Amino acid sequence: MRIANVVVANVVVANVVVANVVVANVRVALSEFIGVDMFYLGKVYNGYGALVGGGLELDGDGKLVRVLTAREAENVRRSHSSGARESSVATDERAAVVEQKPVEQTLAPKQAPATGNPPETVPNAPEYAPPFVDGALITPGFVDIHCHGGGGFAFPDNFKPEEIETAISTHQRGGTTAMLASLVSLADPLPQIEALRPFCERGELAGLHFEGPYISQQKCGAQNPAVIRPVDVDELRSWLDACKGWMKTMTVAPEAQGAREAADLLLEYGAKPSWGHSNATGEEARAELDYVVEAHARTPRFPKGDVPQTVTHLFNAMPSIQHRAPGPIREFIQAGRREEIACEVIADGHHVHPDLVEDVIDYLDKNDAMGGIPHAFFVTDSLAAAGMPPGKYTLGGLAVEVRNGVCYLEGTTTISGGATVLADHFRLFARRGNLHIATLVRACVSGPVHAGSLEGLPGVTLEFEPGVAPNFIVFDEDFTTKHVVREGKDLT
Numbered sequence: 001m002r003i004a005n006v007v008v009a010n011v012v013v014a015n016v017v018v019a020n021v022v023v024a025n026v027r028v029a030l031s032e033f034i035g036v037d038m039f040y041l042g043k044v045y046n047g048y049g050a051l052v053g054g055g056l057e058l059d060g061d062g063k064l065v066r067v068l069t070a071r072e073a074e075n076v077r078r079s080h081s082s083g084a085r086e087s088s089v090a091t092d093e094r095a096a097v098v099e100q101k102p103v104e105q106t107l108a109p110k111q112a113p114a115t116g117n118p119p120e121t122v123p124n125a126p127e128y129a130p131p132f133v134d135g136a137l138i139t140p141g142f143v144d145i146h147c148h149g150g151g152g153f154a155f156p157d158n159f160k161p162e163e164i165e166t167a168i169s170t171h172q173r174g175g176t177t178a179m180l181a182s183l184v185s186l187a188d189p190l191p192q193i194e195a196l197r198p199f200c201e202r203g204e205l206a207g208l209h210f211e212g213p214y215i216s217q218q219k220c221g222a223q224n225p226a227v228i229r230p231v232d233v234d235e236l237r238s239w240l241d242a243c244k245g246w247m248k249t250m251t252v253a254p255e256a257q258g259a260r261e262a263a264d265l266l267l268e269y270g271a272k273p274s275w276g277h278s279n280a281t282g283e284e285a286r287a288e289l290d291y292v293v294e295a296h297a298r299t300p301r302f303p304k305g306d307v308p309q310t311v312t313h314l315f316n317a318m319p320s321i322q323h324r325a326p327g328p329i330r331e332f333i334q335a336g337r338r339e340e341i342a343c344e345v346i347a348d349g350h351h352v353h354p355d356l357v358e359d360v361i362d363y364l365d366k367n368d369a370m371g372g373i374p375h376a377f378f379v380t381d382s383l384a385a386a387g388m389p390p391g392k393y394t395l396g397g398l399a400v401e402v403r404n405g406v407c408y409l410e411g412t413t414t415i416s417g418g419a420t421v422l423a424d425h426f427r428l429f430a431r432r433g434n435l436h437i438a439t440l441v442r443a444c445v446s447g448p449v450h451a452g453s454l455e456g457l458p459g460v461t462l463e464f465e466p467g468v469a470p471n472f473i474v475f476d477e478d479f480t481t482k483h484v485v486r487e488g489k490d491l492t
């Protein structure tokens with residue numbers, strides 16, 4: 001078995017130039033030992049929306065072997081449709097072949113000068129078709145940095161480990177391979193911090209988002225006004241200490257008393273202010289976001305080009321644009337254009353009109369191939385209701401009900417959060433067809449990753465690197481999720 005493993009590694013390295021049929025045949029003898037190679041086919045986009053191939057090949061450990069070209073992917077499809085089948089050769093015979101023939105020699109291209117044993121044995125190898133998933137499109141796993149729960153459980157309300165696990169896995173199985181757990185305004189969030197931090201440390205969560213409590217009473221949305229309060233730097237420091245580096249963002253109203261002190265403290269700990277739930281004027285918003293641009297630049301822990309701050313669900317829970325008083329929305333959008341802020345948009349089709357979502361995403365998308373990051377991106381703001389049937393749920397102690405796919409505070413018309421996973425947003429806008437698929441990928445991957453500074457964390461894939469267990473989604477031609485692979489493991 002040890003030998004077989006080594007050999008497979010060689011196959012992987014050596015096979016690029018070998019004709020596909022030969023590759024399939026050789027794999028064959030080997031793959032039955034460890035049940036290994038897997039092909040995922042479809043147009044492959046990286047997290048920046050660049051089209052990089054026609055499929056992904058994974059080894060038995062879930063690590064990426066290589067990105068297939070479109071032609072190689074087509075060959076895999078054809079090798080299946082031509083009726084190739086798995087080997088029925090006895091294990092002992094295969095072991096003998098493996099041990100006698102060094103694989104790099106067995107795999108030498110036929111046209112290459114002979115450097116060792118010629119590949120005569122290959123045509124005699126049994127035919128084999130490695131398992132594969134045929135899709136239309138492959139994107140990196142999506143990243144949701146504003147999400148309160150799913151599967152019937154909400155992070156602010158349900159913090160038994162199995163409840164947290166269910167909420168996370170609901171989103172993971174839907175294609176969200178990395179997420180922040182969002183809290184709401186609470187009298188004391190320490191129990192939630194203690195319950196959620198182990199999930200961050202184990203790589204199941206990418207961190208925590210605090211939505212409040214230093215927000216506007218007038219724009220509290222679905223939050224409990226009784227616990228909204230002015231900034232208290234001592235309590236904020238105690239939460240940051242308890243988070244041990246896992247607090248990534250905190251929603252603060254720019255006009256909140258002490259907002260600037262809160263921003264300073266967040267940056268000191270490597271977290272970012274997320275402006276929102278605000279009744280600020282445009283001038284108030286502009287003053288705070290300008291301040292943070294400078295404060296962030298002074299903080300050595302942030303790399304150059306890092307996004308200094310975010311906006312919590314642009315358009316929702318803030319004053320609307322008026323033509324004589326454009327207010328904070330206009331300031332946030334223009335700061336995004338200057339790359340000084342990144343704007344969350346709830347793109348479920350209910351919180352913001354889809355036409356407006358497309359306008360903002362398009363206006364703040366930066367597409368300079370590798371590395372261009374958008375300054376508007378999708379979030380779900382989902383509650384316990386995500387992945388669940390219509391009914392009644394709880395958020396931060398308040399009752400919410402799902403009607404026609406939207407969450408409302410019970411008995412009101414106040415929208416209180418989402419009931420989706422991020423792939424639902426992707427599908428909605430991909431089917432509308434007004435934004436390029438590459439733009440939508442950026443809105444679901446590189447946008448949120450850079451906004452939250454989540455590069456390198458488990459569940460995050462920006463580029464497909466050989467030897468690394470990737471995170472990705474396979475969609476069919478209708479943009480329905482077919483497979484989700486997280487850290488090399490197929491969750492489907």
Ligand SMILES: [Zn+2]
Nearest residue numbers: 146182211381
């Ligand atoms: Zn929220």
